[in-house]
Amino acid sequence: MTARPVDPPTPATPATPSTPAQPVVEERPTIVMCPEGPMLLRGDAVIEDADGNRHRTTRPVSAVCRCNKSATKPWCDGTHKLLPKKLRP
Amino acid sequence: MLLPKARGTLSEQLFTALREEPGTAVALSATSVDVADDAEDRAIALWASYELHYRGFEDVDDRWEWSPDVLRVRAGLEEALEAEVRERYAAHQPERTDDLAKDLFDYVADHDGPSMARYVQTEATEAQVLELLRQKSVYHLKEADPSAWVVPRLPTGPKAALMELQFDEYGDGNPARLHQHLFERGLEAAGLRSEYGAYVDEATLPVLESNNVQSFFGLHRRLRAASLGHLAAFEATSSIPSRRMAQGLERLGFPDEIADYYREHVEADAVHEQLAVRDICVPLVELEPALADDVFLGAFACLDTEDRQARDLLDRWGVEA
Numbered sequence: 001m002t003a004r005p006v007d008p009p010t011p012a013t014p015a016t017p018s019t020p021a022q023p024v025v026e027e028r029p030t031i032v033m034c035p036e037g038p039m040l041l042r043g044d045a046v047i048e049d050a051d052g053n054r055h056r057t058t059r060p061v062s063a064v065c066r067c068n069k070s071a072t073k074p075w076c077d078g079t080h081k082l083l084p085k086k087l088r089p
Numbered sequence: 090m091l092l093p094k095a096r097g098t099l100s101e102q103l104f105t106a107l108r109e110e111p112g113t114a115v116a117l118s119a120t121s122v123d124v125a126d127d128a129e130d131r132a133i134a135l136w137a138s139y140e141l142h143y144r145g146f147e148d149v150d151d152r153w154e155w156s157p158d159v160l161r162v163r164a165g166l167e168e169a170l171e172a173e174v175r176e177r178y179a180a181h182q183p184e185r186t187d188d189l190a191k192d193l194f195d196y197v198a199d200h201d202g203p204s205m206a207r208y209v210q211t212e213a214t215e216a217q218v219l220e221l222l223r224q225k226s227v228y229h230l231k232e233a234d235p236s237a238w239v240v241p242r243l244p245t246g247p248k249a250a251l252m253e254l255q256f257d258e259y260g261d262g263n264p265a266r267l268h269q270h271l272f273e274r275g276l277e278a279a280g281l282r283s284e285y286g287a288y289v290d291e292a293t294l295p296v297l298e299s300n301n302v303q304s305f306f307g308l309h310r311r312l313r314a315a316s317l318g319h320l321a322a323f324e325a326t327s328s329i330p331s332r333r334m335a336q337g338l339e340r341l342g343f344p345d346e347i348a349d350y351y352r353e354h355v356e357a358d359a360v361h362e363q364l365a366v367r368d369i370c371v372p373l374v375e376l377e378p379a380l381a382d383d384v385f386l387g388a389f390a391c392l393d394t395e396d397r398q399a400r401d402l403l404d405r406w407g408v409e410a
């Protein structure tokens with residue numbers, strides 16, 4: 001067993017980075033509403049659609065349709081891009 | 090994979106040298122890009138010099154990858170490629186606001202080009218689709234690999250986001266879901282060859298150029314934002330065309346495996362386009378504003394090379410588009 005150092009720790013020398021420090025990165029959100037597009041959903045989930053059918057996510061990030069026009073509901077299939085802007089989510 | 094067939098003097102000289110021992114006295118130092126007045130000759134030479142970094146060739150010693158002679162030839166070819174891409178991009182400058190995500194989606198949406206997917210959906214013959222699959226195999230068998238070079242060159246946020254996207258391209262850890270592998274299975278089921286690079290000898294010039302521009306962006310750190318802009322445009326033009334492709338394949342009675350590749354991309358790329366634009370390109374430009382124009386350069390290069398691949402094949406088939 002090693003003895004703990006008795007001396008108080010020396011104060012850290014102030015960092016003098018040669019390149020600017022990167023801003024602190026925030027925790028990413030689990031759910032993201034994409035403007036005019038789908039809702040991104042991270043992680044495993046089961047979604048119950050309007051008809052009561054259940055769908056399990058199959059990938060780490062899923063895109064859930066918000067425009068209601070997808071042919072692969074509940075997942076987004078890009079159809080929102082074909083809608084006039086005012087009909088997009 | 091073996092070295093492809095040479096398509097002119099430059100590629101002939103390069104491939105002859107590559108079959109020799111690295112470091113032996115070869116005529117490569119005399120090989121100059123100037124001898125290649127032919128675009129196909131240049132494209133196949135550049136393609137092969139990039140392939141040394143991916144999977145290599147059975148008939149080429151792996152040590153050639155970092156040969157200064159090969160890199161010198163490659164640099165000359167890249168200079169010409171870059172000049173060409175930038176010249177075409179100059180006529181397609183984006184309209185910029187302070188909303189990069191919107192600008193990028195709009196830039197892609199406003200681009201007008203022939204739709205191969207729509208033709209496959211409703212009209213293409215089986216033979217035409219088989220030809221298209223052979224051409225597309227040159228990229229799809231290494232799908233996502235060119236942007237993988239970019240990962241270590243990014244700051245924290247965009248790096249994690251690119252990995253999140255790439256992880257899905259590579260099957261989320263499940264080899265059976267790797268996109269390249271889905272395409273291999275599709276090719277086999279359709280009665281085509283599935284080995285890496287199987288159809289390079291019949292690759293059209295625009296197919297080689299599309300491959301080359303992706304490797305070029307991916308392998309040069311200074312062009313990391315162009316690589317990611319290319320990725321964003323690729324993902325943002327995939328979901329709807331992939332659905333049309335799947336419908337065309339169903340119409341013609343192609344096996345499920347190949348339609349499944351496209352069905353997977355309907356859903357996957359509806360996610361990937363959002364990640365590529367909102368979590369990769371936008372945060373990268375926030376951190377490094379000088380890279381904004383390269384994002385659009387890359388996006389343009391994607392749209393432009395995809396157009397030219399489609400137009401070339403449709404022309405060969407005598408289809409108006």
Ligand code: FES
Pocket residue numbers: 037038039064065066067068069070075076077078079080081
């Ligand atoms: S939100 Fe994309 S198809 Fe509905």
Ligand SMILES: [Fe+2]
Pocket residue numbers: 232258268354357
């Ligand atoms: Fe993919």
Ligand SMILES: [Fe+2]
Pocket residue numbers: 258324357358361
């Ligand atoms: Fe994708």
